[in-house]
Amino acid sequence: MGDLLFSVENGIARITMNRPDSLNAFSKEMILSWMEALETIRDSEEIRVVILTGSGKAFCTGGDIKSLINGGGFLYDDSDEKEDFTSTALARKNVLWKKVQRIPLLMQEIDKPVIASINGFAVGAGLDMALMCDIRIAAQSAKLGEGYVKVGIVPGDGGAYFLPRIVGIDKALEMLWRGDILTAEEAKEIGLVTHVVSDEELTDFVESYAERLANGPQQAIRFMKRAVYQSLTMDLRSSLDMISSAMGIVTELPDFHEGILSMAEKRKPNFK
Structure with missing residues (x-):
């Protein structure tokens, strides 16, 4: 199995981030596979609805910090110059643009409903991936937050664009500046998620939600x-x-x- 699973059944596409041992932190393979999946979803008339989720106990925890410390990780570039997160400022900007930032741009081109099934931790860029979706359905035990400030970086994948449009400017700045982790219920109170359901009901609830949309006009x-x-x-x-x-x-x-x-x-x- 790869770092990202992609399947289509009865008009519903499912994207599953599949690095449970790393809490589904991004890898280079995941990002590249994600872009391919989104292009397929955008262009296929057979696909009517999309479900995005994570395997194991996390939705996604964003960038792999260990990989960044050790020399680039998911931002590693295959070019001869070996541009990565440890090289020049321009190289880091360009690698973000070539890889991670392609995802929100592709998501924006998809007219079909996209549902985030938040099964666990959704932090930093992992939360931002959920913000790119149209509907966010969270398990009761899910934890959500923007953790960039804790490592002194900025939301490079579109979090500063999506978050204020969902929760408002003041709440967005508070989340970004403080880096607090919210419970699913706290997230629902500020409009960050659409529904909160029990952990046991999450899969069935999301499937039923997606099927209803897939059967619509x-x-x-x-x-x-x-x-x-x-x-x-x-x-x-x-x-x-x-x-x-x-x-x-x-x-x-x-x-x-x-x-x-x-x-x-x-x-x-x-x-x-």
């Missing part, structure tokens, strides 16, 4: 996602123009006609 769901995110950087007129165009398209699709017919016949719709 796909183009409408994707237009909704894009409209919500695009509207964060649009004025009202532009947003309304975008959504009216989407309305014109979806009302020509079979799912719209099935939805109207199922309501008239008082039955559950059968979207294709």
